[in-house]
Amino acid sequence: MTTPLKDVTPAERARSTSFYEASARTRLELLLDAGSFVEFIGPEQREVSPHLKIFDLPEQFDDGLVVGHGRLDDAPVFVAAQEGRFMGGAFGEVHGAKLIGLLRAARQIASMPVLILFDTGGVRLQEANAGELAIAEIMRAVMEARSAGVKVVGLIGGRSGCYGGGGLIAGCCSALAVSEPGRIAVSGPEVIETNRGVEEFDSRDRALVWRTMGGKHRRLLGAADVFADDNVQDFREAALELLGLIGPFALDSLKAEQERLADRLSRYGACLDAVDIWTAQGIAHAETVPELPADQFITLANRIGRTSRDAR
Amino acid sequence: MEDLRFEHSVRTRAGGARQSAIVGVVASGNLEVLVERVLPDAECTIEIRTAAVGFGEVWTAVIGDFVERYSPGGLRFSINDGGARPDTVSLRLAQAVRLITENGQ
Numbered sequence: 001m002t003t004p005l006k007d008v009t010p011a012e013r014a015r016s017t018s019f020y021e022a023s024a025r026t027r028l029e030l031l032l033d034a035g036s037f038v039e040f041i042g043p044e045q046r047e048v049s050p051h052l053k054i055f056d057l058p059e060q061f062d063d064g065l066v067v068g069h070g071r072l073d074d075a076p077v078f079v080a081a082q083e084g085r086f087m088g089g090a091f092g093e094v095h096g097a098k099l100i101g102l103l104r105a106a107r108q109i110a111s112m113p114v115l116i117l118f119d120t121g122g123v124r125l126q127e128a129n130a131g132e133l134a135i136a137e138i139m140r141a142v143m144e145a146r147s148a149g150v151k152v153v154g155l156i157g158g159r160s161g162c163y164g165g166g167g168l169i170a171g172c173c174s175a176l177a178v179s180e181p182g183r184i185a186v187s188g189p190e191v192i193e194t195n196r197g198v199e200e201f202d203s204r205d206r207a208l209v210w211r212t213m214g215g216k217h218r219r220l221l222g223a224a225d226v227f228a229d230d231n232v233q234d235f236r237e238a239a240l241e242l243l244g245l246i247g248p249f250a251l252d253s254l255k256a257e258q259e260r261l262a263d264r265l266s267r268y269g270a271c272l273d274a275v276d277i278w279t280a281q282g283i284a285h286a287e288t289v290p291e292l293p294a295d296q297f298i299t300l301a302n303r304i305g306r307t308s309r310d311a312r
Numbered sequence: 313m314e315d316l317r318f319e320h321s322v323r324t325r326a327g328g329a330r331q332s333a334i335v336g337v338v339a340s341g342n343l344e345v346l347v348e349r350v351l352p353d354a355e356c357t358i359e360i361r362t363a364a365v366g367f368g369e370v371w372t373a374v375i376g377d378f379v380e381r382y383s384p385g386g387l388r389f390s391i392n393d394g395g396a397r398p399d400t401v402s403l404r405l406a407q408a409v410r411l412i413t414e415n416g417q
Binding site for chain 1: 313332334337338339342344346348361362363390392393394
């Protein structure tokens with residue numbers, strides 16, 4: 001017999017819910033303390049895209065982004081979650097404006113961190129100019145919030161990954177948590193293949209895509225700070241861990257990050273495949289990394305160390 | 313895109329105290345249903361914007377069956393549809409009613 005739902009604690013529900021499969025709203029409900037989420041500009045306000053109608057395309061009442069505030073272990077946080085199934089979680093004008101507004105509010109309050117649950121293919125092509133502008137304004141808003149002392153944490157584990165402008169915004173965050181199916185990049189596999197040819201990147205080679213852009217590689221390279229298993233509770237714990245780790249943000253942190261990236265490039269710039277990089281990092285049998293279960297991978301990653309230094 | 317609107321007189325008011333609820337997502341073969349408690353107790357309206365043009369008769373049947381089965385008095389349903397099949401539509405409508413009749417805000 002199955003257990004009645006009311007006997008399942010929120011943590012158990014979050015543990016048994018795949019972050020990848022869940023909707024943006026379910027992710028927020030289970031990530032935050034039970035019942036604490038309060039939405040800004042909810043779907044009943046019908047702030048839909050002004051562009052999609054022109055293309056005869058369906059709208060979504062929240063334009064694919066849920067923003068609001070809630071509590072994480074009793075501490076107040078701002079949150080934004082992209083719905084990766086609506087237009088690939090892409091940034092349009094309203095979608096972007098909601099995130100900009102949230103980040104500016106966070107900057108003003110200065111003491112409340114922001115969690116961004118990325119799930120995006122990048123800019124929504126039907127509103128390209130507005131979407132590109134939104135990306136630029138969000139990047140600025142993230143940096144301004146961080147300069148004011150706000151911790152901005154990105155959580156990446158959705159079906160659309162974190163691509164295009166989403167990858168740029170993620171790069172501006174204070175810290176990132178990623179799961180294996182969560183991919184982080186700017187140009188997606190198909191984009192690279194289209195522009196540079198199949199010999200440069202075969203987008204149908206899923207193993208290649210995953211070991212180049214997937215969460216494990218991003219964690220080992222230091223692009224993501226924490227690796228989470230694919231469930232909402234793991235992302236909740238990762239967010240709490242990161243909020244405890246993030247240090248002050250200043251010019252020094254940017255210089256340190258620049259140094260880290262230059263060092264990474266000189267060490268691994270000549271590698272042709274992620275497996276070469278893992279081998280160069282001293283991982284024995286690097287070719288088995290993609291098959292490692294999450295717990296074993298986390299042990300391995302922790303042995304390699306946390307390379308990130310506050311800035312990305 | 314096609315806009316459809318249905319108005320039904322219903323026997324009883326939908327239970328619960330929540331003012332609004334939303335289920336689903338606008339994607340291919342899927343839909344979102346926003347339900348709000350904004351109408352007199354004996355009325356129910358359903359407004360649909362759908363990407364699949366020319367299925368008015370199927371919608372009429374699905375909505376008629378839904379209203380008969382759940383008697384969702386006082387509720388206004390707003391649907392953005394990405395071309396969902398009738399069974400998916402019925403499921404989402406049922407989920408929306410269940411959510412708004414739960415206790416909570």
